[in-house]
Amino acid sequence: MTQDELKTAVGQAAIAHVVEGEVVGVGTGSTANCFIDELATIKHRIRGAVASSEATRKRLEAHGIRVYGLDEVEHLPVYVDGADEINAAMQMIKGGGGALTREKIVAAVARKFVCIADATKMVPRLGRYPLPVEVIPMALGHVRRELAKIGGSPVLRRGFVSDNGNLIIDVSGLSIDDPSALETRINQIVGVVTNGLFACRPADVCLLGMAAGVQTLLAS
Numbered sequence: 001m002t003q004d005e006l007k008t009a010v011g012q013a014a015i016a017h018v019v020e021g022e023v024v025g026v027g028t029g030s031t032a033n034c035f036i037d038e039l040a041t042i043k044h045r046i047r048g049a050v051a052s053s054e055a056t057r058k059r060l061e062a063h064g065i066r067v068y069g070l071d072e073v074e075h076l077p078v079y080v081d082g083a084d085e086i087n088a089a090m091q092m093i094k095g096g097g098g099a100l101t102r103e104k105i106v107a108a109v110a111r112k113f114v115c116i117a118d119a120t121k122m123v124p125r126l127g128r129y130p131l132p133v134e135v136i137p138m139a140l141g142h143v144r145r146e147l148a149k150i151g152g153s154p155v156l157r158r159g160f161v162s163d164n165g166n167l168i169i170d171v172s173g174l175s176i177d178d179p180s181a182l183e184t185r186i187n188q189i190v191g192v193v194t195n196g197l198f199a200c201r202p203a204d205v206c207l208l209g210m211a212a213g214v215q216t217l218l219a220s
Helices: 003-017 031-044 054-062 100-109 137-149 179-186
Strands: 023-026 048-051 076-079 110-117 133-135 155-156 167-173 192-195 205-210 215-220
Touching: 003 031, 003 076, 003 110, 003 205, 003 215, 023 031, 023 100, 031 054, 031 076, 031 110, 048 054, 048 133, 076 100, 100 133, 100 192, 133 137, 137 167, 179 192
Parallel strands: 023 048, 023 076, 076 110, 110 205
Antiparallel strands: 133 167, 133 192, 155 167, 205 215
């Protein structure tokens, strides 16, 4: 199967986790788009969706799916999103599409976080993929210097502004031995909105697309 076919397969498999009659949280990116397209086939069975980005909102609305603001829903049974990397503990690096802050907010509210990914995203250790960090523009220089102090090589994502009006720094070369500790440490740098480590709130389930089919993984 091609990578696109694997993404389609996990998007289809995620439908089984959608709670009928409820609102579903929807992530951002190419794999999440496959889920959105599949969600459209059962849109009459859900109340609507909460979008983690403007791009996701537009795609949902194009399918005729009602989009709610997060403050309009009292609870969110499930959030479905992709990952740039995921490990056996269901900890992830996310934010390749620049929507990490809103993704992290929706994930924090959801009772269950379902990660959908192809097999190339499963890694024994996080960090091969550069870690995105969302930064308030005024703090760009300060945050870059602080990230360098902890061993990272920070590079501004040129020509990109997040839905929140902020900048993204992509950090390579980090030693991610303790993802939760590093997530917390980076978030404590003044000027950082959040970073793309989803370790303090990992996924509950990973639907992993493989040549033999979709495998369901739980945290080890």
